[in-house]
Amino acid sequence: MKFNSVEFLVFFVAAFVLLWRTSKSLSLNNWILLIASYIFYGWWDYRFLFLMFISSLVDFAVGYYIPKSKHKKLLIAASLVVNLGLLMFFKYFNFFIESTQDALNAIGFASNLHVLQIILPVGISFYTFQTLSYSLDVYKGRIKPEHNFISFLNYVSFFPQLVAGPIERASSFLPQFRKARVFNYSQAVDGLRLFLYGFFKKMVLADNIGLRVDAIYANPENYSTASLIAGCMLFFVQLYADFSAYTDIARGVAKILGFELIKNFKTPLFSKSIPEFWARWHISLTTWFRDYLFIWLAGLNRNSTVWRIIATIILFLVIGFWHGANYTFILFGLLMGLYFIPRILARKNKPIREALNFLNTNIVASKFAMLFTYILLSLTGVLFRSPNISHAWNYYGLMFQSNTSALDGFTLEILPMTVLFLVYEWFMQHKDHPFDVSDFAPWLRRTLYVFMILAILLYGYFGKEPFYYFQF
Amino acid sequence: MKKFVLYTAIYVSLGLLFVAIGEFYLWRFKESVSIKKVAEIQSSATKELYYGRQILGNSLSTYKYEMWMKTQPKVLVLGQSVTLQFRDFMFEPYQDDFYNAGLMVRNLKDLKHVLKMLENDKVKRPDLILLGMDFSFVLKENVLDDLYSITDLPEDRAINVQSHFKGYQQLFLNGSLREIPDLNVGFGKAGMIGRGYRNDGTYRHLPEIEQYVLEATYQDGGLSNKLYTNESPFLANMQFDDEKATQVFEILNGFKNLGIELLLYVPPYSDQFYKIATEHTGFAAFWPEFIAFQEGLKESNFDVISFTTPSQMGLKDDYMVDAEHPGEVLCAIQLMRYVKESSTQNKMLKTLTFSRVQQLLDAEYTLPISFLHDSVSVPLRNKIPSNN
Numbered sequence: 126m127k128f129n130s131v132e133f134l135v136f137f138v139a140a141f142v143l144l145w146r147t148s149k150s151l152s153l154n155n156w157i158l159l160i161a162s163y164i165f166y167g168w169w170d171y172r173f174l175f176l177m178f179i180s181s182l183v184d185f186a187v188g189y190y191i192p193k194s195k196h197k198k199l200l201i202a203a204s205l206v207v208n209l210g211l212l213m214f215f216k217y218f219n220f221f222i223e224s225t226q227d228a229l230n231a232i233g234f235a236s237n238l239h240v241l242q243i244i245l246p247v248g249i250s251f252y253t254f255q256t257l258s259y260s261l262d263v264y265k266g267r268i269k270p271e272h273n274f275i276s277f278l279n280y281v282s283f284f285p286q287l288v289a290g291p292i293e294r295a296s297s298f299l300p301q302f303r304k305a306r307v308f309n310y311s312q313a314v315d316g317l318r319l320f321l322y323g324f325f326k327k328m329v330l331a332d333n334i335g336l337r338v339d340a341i342y343a344n345p346e347n348y349s350t351a352s353l354i355a356g357c358m359l360f361f362v363q364l365y366a367d368f369s370a371y372t373d374i375a376r377g378v379a380k381i382l383g384f385e386l387i388k389n390f391k392t393p394l395f396s397k398s399i400p401e402f403w404a405r406w407h408i409s410l411t412t413w414f415r416d417y418l419f420i421w422l423a424g425l426n427r428n429s430t431v432w433r434i435i436a437t438i439i440l441f442l443v444i445g446f447w448h449g450a451n452y453t454f455i456l457f458g459l460l461m462g463l464y465f466i467p468r469i470l471a472r473k474n475k476p477i478r479e480a481l482n483f484l485n486t487n488i489v490a491s492k493f494a495m496l497f498t499y500i501l502l503s504l505t506g507v508l509f510r511s512p513n514i515s516h517a518w519n520y521y522g523l524m525f526q527s528n529t530s531a532l533d534g535f536t537l538e539i540l541p542m543t544v545l546f547l548v549y550e551w552f553m554q555h556k557d558h559p560f561d562v563s564d565f566a567p568w569l570r571r572t573l574y575v576f577m578i579l580a581i582l583l584y585g586y587f588g589k590e591p592f593y594y595f596q597f
Numbered sequence: 598m599k600k601f602v603l604y605t606a607i608y609v610s611l612g613l614l615f616v617a618i619g620e621f622y623l624w625r626f627k628e629s630v631s632i633k634k635v636a637e638i639q640s641s642a643t644k645e646l647y648y649g650r651q652i653l654g655n656s657l658s659t660y661k662y663e664m665w666m667k668t669q670p671k672v673l674v675l676g677q678s679v680t681l682q683f684r685d686f687m688f689e690p691y692q693d694d695f696y697n698a699g700l701m702v703r704n705l706k707d708l709k710h711v712l713k714m715l716e717n718d719k720v721k722r723p724d725l726i727l728l729g730m731d732f733s734f735v736l737k738e739n740v741l742d743d744l745y746s747i748t749d750l751p752e753d754r755a756i757n758v759q760s761h762f763k764g765y766q767q768l769f770l771n772g773s774l775r776e777i778p779d780l781n782v783g784f785g786k787a788g789m790i791g792r793g794y795r796n797d798g799t800y801r802h803l804p805e806i807e808q809y810v811l812e813a814t815y816q817d818g819g820l821s822n823k824l825y826t827n828e829s830p831f832l833a834n835m836q837f838d839d840e841k842a843t844q845v846f847e848i849l850n851g852f853k854n855l856g857i858e859l860l861l862y863v864p865p866y867s868d869q870f871y872k873i874a875t876e877h878t879g880f881a882a883f884w885p886e887f888i889a890f891q892e893g894l895k896e897s898n899f900d901v902i903s904f905t906t907p908s909q910m911g912l913k914d915d916y917m918v919d920a921e922h923p924g925e926v927l928c929a930i931q932l933m934r935y936v937k938e939s940s941t942q943n944k945m946l947k948t949l950t951f952s953r954v955q956q957l958l959d960a961e962y963t964l965p966i967s968f969l970h971d972s973v974s975v976p977l978r979n980k981i982p983s984n985n
Contacts, residue, residue: 131758145598313601574608582615583769587762 126168127591128374129327136165137378140284144306144382151305155275158283158382165284166248173246176211181281183207184256188263188270188277197264204260208253215245220450248288250447254413256281259295261417268296276302285378289371289594291389291409298386306383315563316380322560323373325577327592328585330546331367334359335593336586337536342510345523349530353523355540358503360510362543365394367593368407373558392554394547397485397494399464402502414444433469438462448509453517457508464501619765622775626786628653628764632660632753635784639796640667645972647783647801649793652764652774653754655785661701662747664798668696669721672945674798675702675711676729677741679864682918682925683727685797686953686970687932691725691945697798705734705844707746712851722855725945730861730894730901732887734845737836740829782973791973799925801971802918809915809966810977818919820870824877835879837886842893849899858943860935863891863904865927868913870920871906900943902935910934915965924966929954 126133140161147153167174187204191197213221219240226238259280262268271277279302280295341348341356348356372389379386389409396402403411419440426432438459445458471478484494507524511517532540553559562570623629628650639646648660665673671694674683680699685692702708715722733739754760768774778790787793792803805816824831852859866874874880888904895901907916907927916927923931933951941947957968962978969978 308598308601310598310601314604317601317605575611578608578611582612582762583766585762585766587759587766 126165128371129324129592132168136161136168141381145308148306148308148383151303152275154306155279155302159275159279162279162282162284162287166282166287169247170244173249176246176249177252177282178278180208180211180253180256181278184260184281185271185274185277187260189272191260191263192270201260201264204257208257212249212253215243215249217446217450218243251290251292252281252287254292254410258292258413258417259299262295268299271295271299273303283379283384285375285382285384286386289368289375289592290407291372291375291387292413293386293409301384308383311563312383312385313381315561316377318560318562319373319377319380319558321377321574321577322558323370323375323377324581324585325370326366326373326546327370328587329580330542331363331370331593332586332588333584334363334366334539334543337539338363338510340535342516342520345520348523348533350524350526351529351532352536353520355532355536357507357520357524358500359536359539359543361394361499361503361506362547364506364509364593365390365406366546371592371594373560376558388558392550392559394499395495395551395554396498397491398468398481398498399461399501400468402498403461410444410447414440414447418443430469430473433472434466437465437469441465451512452514453508453511456514457505460505460508615765615769619761619768622768623652623761623764625777626652626789627784628786629755629761630784631755632656632663635660636663636667640664642796645782645791646796647788647791647793647973648785649783649787649789650754650785651787652767652785653760655794656751656753656755657700658703658747659750659753660794661698661798662750665696665698665701666720669723670694670696671724672696672727673723673725674699674727674729675708676727676862677703677731677733678800679731679922680727680729680862681798681800682923682928683862683932684795684799684925684929686957687929687949687951688725689950689953690948692953695797699729699798699800701747703741703744703746704739705841705848706742706748708734708848709844710746710748712848712855715855715857716851722857725858725860725943726852727860727862728849730845730863730891732883733830735838735841735887735890736830736883737838737841738829738832780973791971795971801973802922802967805918806964806967806969806974807977809964810980811982813915813964813982815867815869815914815917816919817867817870818921820920821873824870824873824880827879831874831877831880833879835883837883837890842890846894846897849894858945859899860943860946861894861899861901862931863901864921865905865907865917865923865931867917867920868906868908898942900935900939900941900946902931905931913965918966925968926958926963926965929958929968 126136140157143157144154144161147157163174166177184204187200191200194200222238222240229235259268259271259277263270271280276299280293280299283293283298286293338356338360341352345353345356369390372386376386376388387409389407391405391408393402393405396405419436422436422439423433425436439462441458441462442455443458445454445456445461448454448457467477467481471481484490507520508514508517511520550559553561562573565573620629635648639648649655670691672688672691673695674680674697676699678700681697683697683699685695685697688695702711714720733741774786778786780790782791783789783793785793787803790803791801794800808816822828827833849859849861875884891901891903895903907914910927910930912927912930916924916930918924929951932949933954935941936946936949936951957963957970960968962969962981964981967974969975
């Protein structure tokens with residue numbers, strides 16, 4: 126079920142009424158929530174409910190037995206094998222087959238390996254990581270195992286964040302299923318604001334920008350250099366508006382139902398460096414990889430700068446690959462890793478450290494750093510957006526041709542809206558979230574609500590465009 | 598909780614008001630009448646009705662398919678938009694057992710599907726099929742090959758929530774769309790004023806006819822521009838597809854084997870356009886092969902109304918709605934001449950009387966572009982300038 130669908134609105138109203146009607150009985154409430162989550166996921170394809178259940182069951186059992194077992198490593202290995210195995214099979218199997226075939230062909234072995242017709246289950250990259258983190262935390266002794274299976278199933282399948290995160294941690298999220306939920310007006314209103322702002326970003330901004338970007342990327346040879354540059358620059362705004370919209374709606378829905386989800390974005394487009402960008406973008410994923418991969422990896426040779434660079438590159442290669450089975454994501458990740466080198470060198474090099482510090486703190490230089498970071502991100506983003514390397518290469522080639530004719534009309538039309546959005550987010554960047562208008566005068570707040578609703582109704586894209594991160 | 602629900606309800610009501618106003622207009626313009634309902638009414642109507650949704654969109658293949666299912670006629674017209682002017686009265690005495698399903702079949706895949714349906718008796722076999730045989734069927738790179746078609750019918754937009762919301766947006770942002778039309782002769786904003794698909798499946802080109810009545814000049818309709826800019830289908834490397842041509846023969850023989858008589862119609866171009874087209878690299882290379890294909894069809898004993906231009910028939914470009922779409926008068930003349938002048942063995946064709954066509958051709962109000970025969974066209978007769 127998609128958030129931007131009538132089915133979801135009906136489903137959510139029903140879930141809201143049922144869950145608050147039964148809020149006094151925690152057990153019943155958790156059962157209803159679980160059923161709702163499974164309906165939400167099964168609406169897309171009920172066959173994959175089984176996968177999610179298996180993944181949950183394995184980690185519940187692993188978590189349950191780890192404290193008592195003498196074979197802790199064996200148990201955690203089982204969790205890793207099942208979760209990563211599911212992910213590898215559904216997401217990467219064909220990629221590995223095709224890559225092997227290409228490699229064999231390249232060295233002169235004629236091979237005819239068969240790829241399989243595999244459907245990628247929506248949200249598998251998210252819920253496998255969430256359930257895996259639970260087992261790893263229990264293994265490390267960071268949390269105690271959950272003994273209530275229903276609570277655990279809810280932790281894995283909680284419908285607002287099931288399909289595209291944020292990837293929650295058991296330490297902060299599981300306890301929320303153990304205590305009775307009490308309706309909190311301020312929390313619910315804040316949730317509704319996030320809900321509204323999410324829909325605004327998705328339907329008015331992301332989808333309308335997406336239509337333009339999609340058209341440009343589909344036939345780049347038909348566009349002027351100016352339009353290609355605009356397409357490249359607009360893509361990350363689209364991606365941010367789209368993905369953060371999903372998170373906002375997820376957080377909003379959760380708040381309305383009495384839950385709190387972690388923040389996944391901190392206005393990342395205003396970052397002054399790539400490392401800062403990754404600290405503000407898809408936070409739940411980057412912290413996941415930091416905690417469960419990078420700390421271990423970097424710790425293998427703590428004092429070596431070269432090793433830290435290698436570990437960072439490995440980290441971003443994995444992050445890139447997490448996004449999809451495609452060389453474009455691997456290259457994207459590799460470049461992102463390389464962009465970290467100045468910061469790693471700065472740890473032991475004073476002039477570099479001072480230079481970076483100057484870029485971060487000087488009022489003028491920091492703005493240039495911000496602009497430079499955005500341009501770098503957008504240029505690298507061509508890889509993220511392109512279906513394959515040759516397409517990206519072609520796009521770069523066309524973008525740097527001398528054809529400088531004017532922007533096409535449609536791109537010109539969406540530019541003011543995009544700029545306005547960025548200006549708004551700039552002024553709101555220090556708030557808890559960009560639509561935290563709780564301290565605004567009531568008349569202004571209400572005007573903003575009406576403006577948002579009208580903008581969605583009049584300019585929103587009603588074409589059932591899926592959220593961009595669903596494909597990951 | 599109550600306060601939260603109340604405040605939320607106030608804002609939700611804003612959305613509901615928007616929906617209510619939008620729905621009112623869609624209802625007022627009969628845009629939201631489902632295709633099933635439209636087909637039910639149009640297929641049994643005794644008075645003229647038009648189907649033309651200007652706001653929600655026509656979901657055309659679905660509409661035509663539904664109408665075909667309802668009518669299951671003896672005389673069926675298939676093909677692209679170039680066939681849409683073959684009207685029921687041109688096939689007298691079968692005018693009540695006729696349906697023009699033009700634009701239902703968009704490519705070879707569709708045509709094969711129709712053949713399969715007839716072979717499997719999923720629908721009553723017509724006695725005669727007039728098939729518009731334009732070059733898109735044998736063009737190598739054909740954008741129509743990727744279109745939604747009867748093998749994958751698009752959802753009726755009248756019953757699609759997203760389409761309704763898109764419709765509200767158009768209605769709110771475009772004031773002229775909200776104007777209530779003077780006429781009420783059909784379904785949809787365009788259909789209400791008589792611009793759309795008639796009960797027999799043919800299309801009434803309202804603005805083109807109105808303009809012709811006032812100015813009596815031929816309009817190219819932008820096709821020449823497509824040539825100049827090498828826009829599809831007029832690519833610089835237009836290529837004839839032998840494999841597709843073979844498939845066409847197979848399908849046509851399939852129809853024949855079912856005992857269905859065929860009349861193939863290779864549509865004309867306006868003289869003005871054809872002259873420019875022959876100078877276009879891609880077209881000039883492609884066209885002789887297409888004409889050879891047409892001759893091949895004739896040699897295989899298919900009834901073919903050959904490619905022509907108005908001047909080759911002793912007429913002017915005024916008989917075309919635009920560069921590629923023949924008007925109804927031209928279609929009637931082509932059909933009548935073919936039946937009368939050819940030595941066709943087609944039994945159905947031999948029984949066509951053309952008495953109504955002849956009557957209309959003799960009428961003083963008949964214009965090259967239109968017979969002005971529909972009741973909604975009658976007022977236009979008085980607007981014809983005396984020198985026209």
